[in-house]
Amino acid sequence: MVEGLIGRKLGMTQVFDDAGVTVPVTVIEVEPNLVTQVKTPEKDGYSAVQLGAISTKRLNKPRKGHLKDRPQLRYLREFTPVSGDTLDLGDTVDLAIFAKGDMVDVVGVSKGKGFAGVVKRHHFAGGPKTHGQSDRHRAPGSIGASSTPGRVFKGMRMAGHLGHERTTVQNLRVVDVLADRNVLLVRGAVPGARNEMVLVRKAVKRRA
């Protein structure tokens, strides 16, 4: 068995829980994942299960060769197998591995924000808005001292590209599992835009 799956973020909405409280949820579509490769310590040096999901028409030749006559899948990701029944090539894993109330981590690629200033990227306060300030409203301020050290320290927070990076959100509660529609409702927000691929796995730090 594995403890993670490939899914697709569909968007957000809100639902009422059993107590009648409104819960913000992200809707994640998790269609049954196909086992596309099983890696073994003997052959590959470590053990892993490669899962594939989301069919596509356009694949490059190496990928087609890897999948052979199996469905053409857009995303392949490796997961660490856990003890229990083993998975073979061609098996499918569906979202039955998650149950209502479980804690999960969701991995995605955050929305790209382009070249962002220091206020947006690092939450700097910017400069004063009044008292004779000009062009200083969103400036970073000082980036270091003068001839000692005579350089800017590495890692100084500055303007630059923001977003479009792998982001993990930990410990989100599974609000509901709609098995008949292959849909998972997870409390709160999840990185990425709609229709973006996300990985859902059982929480590393908390077990429900």
Next chain:
Amino acid sequence: MGTIIDSINRQQLKEHVPDIFPGDTVRVSVKVVEGNRERLQAFEGTVLRLGKSGPARSVTVRRVAHGVGVERTFLVNSPRVDKIEVVRRGDVRRARLYYLRDRVGKATRIREKRT
């Protein structure tokens, strides 16, 4: 793929909700938990505004209780809201009746809608 979210939203909607408009007088029955038993509590007042639509649909109801203005916003589709009855249809000319907050007594009266 908005259809999946649409159907999740539709599932949460109540089947029978009367048409409610600003200016109407409504009685909202809310489930209240007291200790370990549940009972219904009614809140009657004037609809000040309608909120969002879909599962987040809400109405804000205002009444003056013991000389103090009380406004409560109810989620129409919430399972905690047992039912909403329209007591009286009001005839008003705007969607948000915030002007009622500045008025007391006779001035807060709303004409009844003629049908």
